[in-house]
Amino acid sequence: MIVNMASPGRRRNAPKSAYHHGDLPRALVDAAQQLIEAGGGARLTLREAAQAAGVSVAAPYRHFADREALLAAVLAKGFRELAHRTDEDRRAASDAMAGLMAVGLAYVRFAADHPAIYRLMFGAECDKAAHPDLMAAGHEALTVLIEAVATCKAAGLIGDADVQQVALAGWSLSHGLASLHADGLLAAAMPGDLQATAHALMRMLIDGVRPRPG
Template identity: 70%
Template sequence: MPAKARTQTDAGVQLPHQPKAGYHHGDLARALVVAATRLVEAGGGGRLTLRAAAQAAGVSVAAPYRHFADREALLAAVLAEGFGELARRTDAARLAAAEPLAALAATGLAYVQFAAAHPRTYRLMFGPECDKASHPALMQAGHAALGVLHRAVADCEAAGLLRKGANVQQVALAGWSLTHGLASLHVDGLLAGTSADQDIGATASALNAMLLAGVRRDA
């Protein structure tokens, strides 16, 4: 996200502060995206309208139409922001790890933690409510988020840590399927009451370890 004052959630993921009622020239689109994101996080996509976003940002109800043709265009901007934050969080985890295999595991853990911190946004990011193919910036942001995981796997291959014949794209897809599946089960409440849900971070780490055991080169 652009450099702004931020607020820390309980799960450790940072989001921008709610914009003030007024906005500086050129900041309207950003203020509306921030306001719309908070509406989504508060109650899901059903709460998001151009009027509601305008009211939350402290601008006239006609103001959003200067930047967004309709509700879906605003929602697409919110989801692109979500994918951008997902990419930043996972890449920060990747870069902070001591070695490539740990970086790959850390990337998967950060992915699940992001979903746990922002379940409503996460559902919309991968749900059908927005026609993503109609919004190039959104598609680009989604591909960039997946690219972090691909880089983590490629780093393992470059270091000679993957077993012979392991395909980088297939390993990345397996890792994405694992983390996305776990994250979706968690945010949809399908793991509620199970030991896996009591510490979703520990569960993610254990599953990532299983994946790594299957693809890493034998010592």
């Protein structure tokens, strides 16, 4: 709980808190995410996050030991949002193969929507191994893709191909395309609609693992 030391007169004119009691960690993570998306990871400090959340500069230290701890929480949120989006689109697909396609397209779309966050999610600025929750969130996102491939395997749609290898191929394709787009390199090399390009490449991958007739 944060004690407001302002005088009664000043308290009446003060802006409402940016968070509800008990939600300070979430408010700080949301504020940090907005700072990153506005100016990149270099802009993120605990002080800036506190100011953006409307709390004292000392408040973040009650929940985050340092800048990296806050950054890890932001990136964990990013991975969980990625997992949610890809899983939601997979479940809405008409069949197993369409579900696999949907996972790849949702992955690329997430990176396009949040390029600054996406770069940090897969960058070296945060020591991911030091933050178990971040590692778990990353695994959660990858699991959606593995489950999509496993569902195709169970339906006899990818022949004898190994589930883990197909998942790795799909991840590599989606991540490579998303990274090229986030870094501004894709438009110069292959101008055109990002989702259309992603769809064409995913189709090539899927066709390559379908069972061969005869």
